[in-house]
Amino acid sequence: MDLSVTLGEYQLSSPLVAASGTVGSVVDFQEVIDFSAYGAATAKSVAPEPWPGRTPPRLAPVDTGMLNAIGIQNIGIDEWIRAVGPHISEVPTEFWGSIVAHDIDGFAAVASSISGSGVTAIEVNLSCPNLDGAPFALDAALSAEVIRSVRAATDLPVSAKLSSDAQPISAVAGAVAEAGADWVVISNTVMGSRIDPDTRRPALSGLIGGYSGSPIRPIAIRSVLEVSRDIPELPIVGCGGVSDAEHVVEFLLAGASAVAIGSAHFKTPRVATSITKGLNRYMKHHNVARISQLTGAYEPW
Numbered sequence: 516m517d518l519s520v521t522l523g524e525y526q527l528s529s530p531l532v533a534a535s536g537t538v539g540s541v542v543d544f545q546e547v548i549d550f551s552a553y554g555a556a557t558a559k560s561v562a563p564e565p566w567p568g569r570t571p572p573r574l575a576p577v578d579t580g581m582l583n584a585i586g587i588q589n590i591g592i593d594e595w596i597r598a599v600g601p602h603i604s605e606v607p608t609e610f611w612g613s614i615v616a617h618d619i620d621g622f623a624a625v626a627s628s629i630s631g632s633g634v635t636a637i638e639v640n641l642s643c644p645n646l647d648g649a650p651f652a653l654d655a656a657l658s659a660e661v662i663r664s665v666r667a668a669t670d671l672p673v674s675a676k677l678s679s680d681a682q683p684i685s686a687v688a689g690a691v692a693e694a695g696a697d698w699v700v701i702s703n704t705v706m707g708s709r710i711d712p713d714t715r716r717p718a719l720s721g722l723i724g725g726y727s728g729s730p731i732r733p734i735a736i737r738s739v740l741e742v743s744r745d746i747p748e749l750p751i752v753g754c755g756g757v758s759d760a761e762h763v764v765e766f767l768l769a770g771a772s773a774v775a776i777g778s779a780h781f782k783t784p785r786v787a788t789s790i791t792k793g794l795n796r797y798m799k800h801h802n803v804a805r806i807s808q809l810t811g812a813y814e815p816w
């Protein structure tokens with residue numbers, strides 16, 4: 516079975532990607548996760564300077580799925596390069612850096628700094644729901660400006676992480692593609708909230724956070740379908756609510772070339788190992804020789 520896929524010119528040994536923020540810095544999760552099961556692993560987003568993140572509570576379970584408002588707690592790019600950089604080559608897969616900032620110059624500065632650290636691609640987190648103000652990813656023109664500045668700051672492949680909250684998401688995807696994004700990640704968490712009826716307190720100190728897990732999969736699939744229909748030449752990494760091989764196949768059929776796993780890591784850190792077995796079983800059963808054949812191959816009614 517051939518599990519290799521491509522994102523434009525960029526090759527991955529597997530369609531599975533570890534999603535940013537769910538496997539720490541990648542380096543510090545190596546004891547619990549076998550990263551050779553992934554085509555790529557994405558580190559937690561890093562900013563131009565250290566960010567403390569939001570005050571607790573910043574994680575909350577929901578009937579299904581979870582809410583988070585971590586607020587991108589991170590050590591800042593200078594310390595990140597010192598602490599993480601020397602270990603990147605020890606990770607047995609493509610290592611993607613994820614960058615975040617409050618403004619365009621900040622994105623360009625982190626992109627430039629992280630470029631020499633050993634990361635093999637840069638994911639631009641345009642869609643964090645936990646910062647003050649609306650996420651960049653809700654605004655096509657602003658998202659394009661960010662990607663243009665990152666594109667000018669690095670020679671590495673650049674991807675844009677989008678939000679299913681953007682309507683229409685194809686407008687944002689088209690704008691970032693035009694600005695130089697090599698592929699898009701669809702998508703980040705969906706904005707959500709919860710209030711405890713007894714205490715009357717919101718579940719998150721930040722009131723509104725990012726909703727992730729299985730309930731957002733249909734939303735992310737819809738986004739992937741829209742973007743692959745409207746911009747067929749733009750490679751997509753699907754993301755949202757994936758915890759088994761069938762979910763991965765669903766994203767591929769919708770038009771994704773690779774698929775990121777996020778919250779499922781919290782329940783099953785080695786989930787990619789069982790998903791890989793499931794993909795092999797699926798391919799054998801359905802007579803699929805190369806997994807890349809599944810991309811966009813859903814059967815219309």
Ligand SMILES: Cc1cc2nc3c(=O)[nH]c(=O)nc-3n(C[C@H](O)[C@H](O)[C@H](O)COP(=O)(O)O)c2cc1C
Pocket residue numbers: 534535536537559560583585587613640676702703704725726727728729731754755756757775776777778779
């Ligand atoms: C606790 C937590 C932290 C996250 N941190 C980041 C982050 O730093 N950068 C980012 O781009 N996405 C971050 N995400 C979003 C995930 O990468 C992923 O896009 C999202 O959770 C949807 O996928 P899932 O339903 O499989 O979890 C975070 C998600 C969670 C649950």
